[in-house]
Amino acid sequence: MELSQSSYISTFQEDGFYQALLQTFSTDLPVVLETLGNQIVEQRYQEAENLSHQMVGAAATYGYPVLAGTFQILENACAKNPVVLSELENPLETLGKICEKIVSIYSANTKDQAP
Numbered sequence: 001m002e003l004s005q006s007s008y009i010s011t012f013q014e015d016g017f018y019q020a021l022l023q024t025f026s027t028d029l030p031v032v033l034e035t036l037g038n039q040i041v042e043q044r045y046q047e048a049e050n051l052s053h054q055m056v057g058a059a060a061t062y063g064y065p066v067l068a069g070t071f072q073i074l075e076n077a078c079a080k081n082p083v084v085l086s087e088l089e090n091p092l093e094t095l096g097k098i099c100e101k102i103v104s105i106y107s108a109n110t111k112d113q114a115p
Contacts, residue, residue, distance in 0.1 A: 003066065003094070008101040011063035018062070025062050026106035029099040036074070036095075040088055049078035064102070070094050 012018040032055060039048040052075035059068035074091040077083065 003097060007066040007098055008105060011065070013063070022062060023106050025058065026102050029103055033095060033099055037092065040078075040092070045078045045083045049075050052078060067095070067098050067102075070098065
């Protein structure tokens with residue numbers, strides 16, 4: 001999946017009210033991805049489905065529609081019975097790319113603001 005630059009930028013990027021929230025959200029993303037990966041490896045698909053569902057709402061709330069859509073794909077794949085592992089690979093890979101870029105953007109912003 002080819003991702004555009006807008007996939008990584010919150011629709012609220014220019015809204016000063018959201019800056020601290022977006023920073024916190026970006027800091028939490030690696031933990032969420034690690035948790036999802038562990039849940040899937042351990043075949044705890046219901047938990048992965050629930051966490052993905054929560055992240056659909058969070059990503060949408062923070063202005064990341066592509067991220068929300070990708071979490072939705074993962075949620076749907078985890079909800080299938082039986083789960084088809086090959087259907088989990090692409091959304092997990094895409095989530096990794098998006099989240100890595102979001103984290104790097106906010107890491108760079110934090111460094112730019114350092115005294």
